[in-house]
Amino acid sequence: MFISIDFADDKPIYLQIHDQVIDAIASGKMFPGSVLPSSRQLAAEFGINFHTVNKAYNLLREERYIQFSRKKTAVVSEPLMNETLLQEWDNRERTLLAELVARGVSRQDIVHRVGRLLDSVRLSVENGSKGGEQK
Template sequence: MFINLNLESSEPIYIQLQQQIIEGIAKKQLQPGDALPSVRSLAADIGINLHTVNKAYQQLKQDGFILIHRQKGVVVHPDGVPQADEEYRQELKAKLRPLIADSICRGLSEVEFSQLSKELFQLFNEEEGEKN
């Protein structure tokens, strides 16, 4: 998996890193049980502070995407990512709410917003299909 961070972005680096690892899992570039680089190794490889990598890894661990073992290191959760439950759906609604409000303020219609979402779902599914 290739990590591509935008150091000029207003989005914090640890969030960019988290999102790229989650995308790698979604696209099946990272499989359950796959090893990820250690905090120090990844920080050195991409030239960022190890505390930034640690923060991203800790959040990914908390969200159930990865496990961190003292001996085995960092791995994509061997049981896979927990499936969406009601709590997840409520969190997702809370995250979508400001995006939808912003889109409405900018003149984006419900149809356009839905179409953008559909395109992204298709993109992930196509890239997953290319790996199989």
């Protein structure tokens, strides 16, 4: 499975699941049509409550990363992007970038660092996912 939970982490469990699903989509491990494990199934796998998994799934649905088919199974959606989402992203990214600037990291170092991170995220997004179709 592409999900792991760190109970020692101060990040809430439902957010760990949420973020890792997004990471799985970004990296190409999952793509539009991919079926996610059911709430109860994933919960059982990690010994957590299925409501916690549900909270992560519902958040992902509100953000349009996934949707639920009539079969009631969670499925990865087609990518969606708009100006509102970009602006909200900018606000969070700006806060994060300000940390490095405040600590004296140069613009060049930051850009280079972001570039490396982008590559590590996108590793397989442009290649290996072709040939996987839903349904």
